[in-house]
Amino acid sequence: xxxxxxxxxxxxxxxxxxxxxxxxxxxxxxxxxxxxxxxxxxxxxxxxxxxxxxxxxxxxxxxxxxxxxxxxxxxxxxxxxxxxxxxxxxxxxxxxxxxxxxxxxxxxxxxxxxxxxxxxxxx
Numbered sequence: 001x002x003x004x005x006x007x008x009x010x011x012x013x014x015x016x017x018x019x020x021x022x023x024x025x026x027x028x029x030x031x032x033x034x035x036x037x038x039x040x041x042x043x044x045x046x047x048x049x050x051x052x053x054x055x056x057x058x059x060x061x062x063x064x065x066x067x068x069x070x071x072x073x074x075x076x077x078x079x080x081x082x083x084x085x086x087x088x089x090x091x092x093x094x095x096x097x098x099x100x101x102x103x104x105x106x107x108x109x110x111x112x113x114x115x116x117x118x119x120x121x122x123x
Contacts (some may be wrong), residue, residue, distance in 0.1 A: 007065070007098055009051055012036040013105035019042060019111040024050055024064065033114055035106060044114050071095060077112040089115065 015032040021043050025031065033099040040062065051113040074092040087108035089100040092102045102108055 009042065009098070010101040010103055011036055011106050011111070012103045013068055014107070014110065014123065021050065023053075024066075033110075035111075044118065046118075049118075067091075067093065067095075067098070069115075072115070072119050075112075075115050075119070077108050079108045080098060091115075 006118045015034050015123045016035050017034045018041050021031055021041075022033070025045060029045050031043050031045050037050055037051065037053065039054040042049060042051045048069060049065075049067045051061045051067075053063045053065070055061045055063060071093045072091050073094065073097070076088075078088050080087045087102040087106065089102065089108065089111055090096040091100070100111070102111065
């Protein structure tokens with residue numbers, strides 16, 4: 001059964017962890033990995049996935065999504081094929097279905113491994 005995602009993000013290559021993510025972290029939370037998005041970044045921490053989305057012409061307005069790993073019920077990963085150049089990760093969460101598209105340069109297996117580490121360390 002196909003369900004429409006509540007949101008879709010596109011991640012590109014892995015980047016150094018942005019310094020301005022630090023004020024978003026709670027006590028005991030650490031940034032683990034970061035990926036470039038279309039206009040900002042997605043950061044995997046020890047507790048959640050933080051996706052920042054700069055908006056508007058200047059990019060000064062920023063919407064921040066925070067997905068606690070405990071909300072993820074299931075995920076899937078699909079690598080790019082010979083004729084299909086896009087990889088993707090899909091997350092089924094308590095909030096709904098989230099699709100993460102991966103552009104060229106993003107390693108689907110690295111992302112799958114990060115999600116597995118984040119979700120399964122609580123098992």
